[in-house]
Amino acid sequence: MARIAIGGFQHETNTFAPVRASFEDFEMADGWPGLTRGEAIFETFKGINLPLPGFIDAAxxxxxxxxxxxxxxxxPSAHVERGAFERITGELIDLIKKQGKLDGLYLDLHGAMVTEHFEDGEGEILERIRAIVGPALPIVVSLDLHANLTERMVRHASALVVCRTYPHVDLAETGGRAADLMTRLLRHGPLAKAMRRADYLVPLPWQCTLINPAAALYRVVEEAEGQGRAASASFAFGFPPADIAECGPAVVVYAEDAARANAEADRLIGMVNAAEAEFAGKIWQKDEAVRYAMNKSASTNRPIILADTQDNPGAGGNSDSVDLLEALVSLKAAGAVFANLYDPETAKIAHEAGLHASFERGIGAWCGSSGLEKFRGRFEVLALGDGNFKATGPFYRGNQMQLGPMALLGIGGTKIVVTSRKQQAADQAMLRHLGVEPRDAKILALKSSVHFRADFQPIAEEILIVAAAGDNPVDNRALPYRHLRKGMRLMPLGEAF
Structure with missing residues (x-):
């Protein structure tokens, strides 16, 4: 039996977003648990679709x-504040030091953390930890599919294990794979490692593993282990709105010797490069999408979904853009539901006004992003909620949502789900908490890029990717990059940076 320390520190950083992550943001529970320490981890994370509980169960x-x-x-937001990073990393290292002799260390990280003072947050964490535990201790790290793999991460971790689904329905399974790899390292010693990079960025909607070519690529990655060519193989798409030198797709392979690791890494990156031309799809403009959805919904009893991808709070958007809402109302889209609008002040006013009351104000567009304007009108309070409810979908599975005071507002034929904490609309329970049955909607406008598909795609007639205002452009050429490495193509088959 080995003595293994376990912990996690997660952030996905959109360096173009308007709001930075403070220590209080890490303390606060939202769609996931808040800052949790010590023995409370075992109870708090039980049954949740996150890598940490998956590791716990398997270990x-x-x-x-x-x-x-x-x-x-x-x-997800802009950079992690220096004070927050130093405080959490410092506490994590102090806790490791207090454990005495350890046989291994497991960390549940994201892989796309950028701080006010470091481009590579996870690499910095791992380098500091490696300096105190020494070169021999096995350190296994689970990472998100959107991780920007860096040389420092690979150098200081004994193994990196990347999740394989987007929507991320396999997070707990990824933690289990990390535990199995830890056991292998403890029994048989270190593995050879090899990393390779691709030279193009893939917009988030086309990283979805429910469709090709991503689905086919991840089957190949899984087969690399199943057929014995690698002890562990991972492919990370990277997180495009992170303006850092090491942004972008990469593979990392672990094998018994360097020759096998290098050969498999070369084979996998070759397949990623060969798939470049397939990463494309139609992007709808907001008015075009609403008109199409209105016409289509007249001949079906299943919702048409409009993915408000550019204001996706799961990618650093502030979830407060109301461009798509304005289109729904102005075009008189009956039976539409718009979710989730992150606007704590509007939620507060709705609760003060009370059920069935109405009030007039401008909603949304409060965080200060350039070009955003409030949507003004008279809104009826259709339902109120405290924001505490159990997630029911595959992505947030097992988690107790804590989204603060929520309200369902009505204007024209459109209903608006307002939250007090920022969370992408990726679970039907968010709507049902306010009495909305998602299946009954004609149009569902959801602030999410892909994660919504896990719970909403089975009920949808059609899904449209919509380009409305927001800080997560679906076309990377709209982002003012300064730090990408030379030669990176901002879009598949596009021009080089």
């Missing part, structure tokens, strides 16, 4: 003794 089944440190995350 305990293997007979390991687990020493819990801390776990925290903050909603």
């Amino acid at each position: 305990k089944a293997a007979g390991h003794e687990l020493r819990p440190l801390l776990w925290c995350s903050a909603s």
Whole structure:
């Protein structure tokens, strides 16, 4: 039985977003638990679709003794503030030091953290930890599919294990794979490693593993392990709105010797490069999308989904753009539901006004992003909620949502789901909490790029990717990059940076 310390520190950083992540953002629960320390980790994370509980279950089944440190995350946003990073990293390292002799360390990280003072947050964390635990201790790290793999991460971790689905329905499974790899390292010693990069960025909607070519690529990655060519193989798409030198798709392979690791890494990156031309799809403009959805919804009893991808809070958007809402109302889209609008002040006013009351104000567009304007009108309070409810969909599976005071507002034929905490609309329970049955909507306008598909795609007639205002442009050429490495193509088959 091995003695393994476990913890996590997660943030996905959109360096073009308007709001930075403070320590309080990591303390606060939202779609995921807030900052959790010590033994409370075991109960808090039980049954949740996150890598940490997946690791816990598999490691305990293997007979390991687990020493819990801390776990925290903050909603995707701009850079992690220096003070927050130093405080959390410092506490994490102090907790590791207090554990005494360890046989291994597991960390549940994201892989796309950028701080006010470091481009590579995870690489910095791992380098500091490696300096205190020494070169021999096995350190296994689980990462998000959108991780921007860096040389420092690969150098200082014994193994990196990347999730394989987007929507991320396999997060707990990824933690289980990390635990299995930890057991292998403890029994048989270190593995050779190899990393390779692709030279193009893939917009988030086309990273979806429910469709090709991403689905086919991840089957190949999984087969690399199943057919014995690698002890572990991972492919990360990267997170495009992170303006750092090491942004973009990459593979990392672990094998018994360097020759096998290098050969498999070369084979996998070759397939990623060969798929470049296939990463494309139609982007709808907002008025065009609403008109099409209105026409289509007249001949079906299943919702048409408009993915408001550019204001996706899961990618650093502030979830407060109301461009698509304005289009729904002005075009008189009956039976439309717009979710989630992150506007704590409007939620507060709705609760003060009370059920069935109405009030006039400008909603949304409060965070200060350039070009955003409020949507003004008279809104009726159709329903109120406290924001505390159990997630029911595959992505947020098992988690207790804590979104603060919520309100359902009505204007014209459109209903608006307003939250007090920022969370992408990726679980039907968010709507049902306010009495809205998603299946009954004619049009569902959801602030999400892909994660909504896990719970909403099965009920949808059609899904349109819509380019409305927001800080997560679906076309990377709209982003003012300054730090990408030379030669990176901003879009598949596009011009080089």
